[in-house]
């Protein structure tokens with residue numbers, strides 16, 4: 001699914017984000033990316049979504065080489081990658097429902113589909129009781145659960161969570177790790193960047209450890225093949241069949257992929273269910289959200 005081959009990113013002479021990094025991640029994996037502040041975790045994420053281009057080396061995503069890819073195709077690929085941020089990046093003027101629904105609106109999904117997906121996602125994150133609260137009314141853990149739901153809204157193949165628990169206490173941290181593991185069991189590949197080594201001690205999850213831009217350890221280092229387009233992962237023993245039925249539906253539904261700003265703008269005024277608050281869905285807001293959900 002992802003392959004880095006001798007990738008370096010040098011921002012300015014001798015200021016490296018990454019140095020000669022090589023690894024591959026298969027579809028369906030859950031991988032911790034660890035390393036101290038400044039070790040290159042966020043740089044890695046930005047290279048994956050081609051927000052940065054490498055100074056040298058090759059990166060492939062979903063079996064496609066990123067370097068010569070036309071921008072239109074990059075935009076298409078980015079829609080298959082959900083990003084979760086340490087500081088949530090929720091839009092303060094939108095409530096929980098609207099924050100989760102917005103990527104779907106931008107993608108031009110029909111209202112019935114949006115309602116169905118947002119309802120599923122609210123169940124997944126355990127916030128069915130709070131769809132009309134605004135970000136300022138949420139706890140950190142709740143905010144991050146909304147951030148995860150938004151990242152999942154388009155049914156991405158990959159989630160890159162960049163220090164998603166950096167602002168949370170230990171209970172909320174555990175809940176977020178559990179939620180991302182559950183999402184992984186349902187078939188989404190997860191890269192989880194953290195400098196909290198306690199998170200990575202408890203199980204046998206693969207760890208890529210960065211230090212000063214160098215990949216110093218890969219707990220499953222071996223020659224890893226990059227598989228062709230993946231079938232869904234077989235379900236794991238400990239997953240619960242009842243939950244899988246509705247979540248499985250969420251992940252297998254086709255997602256509208258012909259996304260254009262014009263469409264988003266024309267959709268942005270569409271009615272929200274049971275909402276009294278008038279949404280000021282300006283072009284600026286849609287543009288900001290497009291940035292956020294990339």
Ligand SMILES: Nc1ncnc2c1ncn2[C@@H]1O[C@H](COP(=O)(O)OP(=O)(O)OP(=O)(O)O)[C@@H](O)[C@H]1O
Pocket residue numbers: 011012015016017018035036037038039040041042043044195
């Ligand atoms: N846009 C940029 N311009 C110049 N240098 C950058 C840029 N982005 C990152 N760097 C440098 O690259 C190195 C890696 O930064 P990066 O943000 O990837 O680290 P990180 O592991 O995510 O750190 P943290 O845990 O603090 O988020 C740092 O030395 C940083 O200063």
Ligand SMILES: [Mg+2]
Pocket residue numbers: 041042043162163
């Ligand atoms: Mg970072």
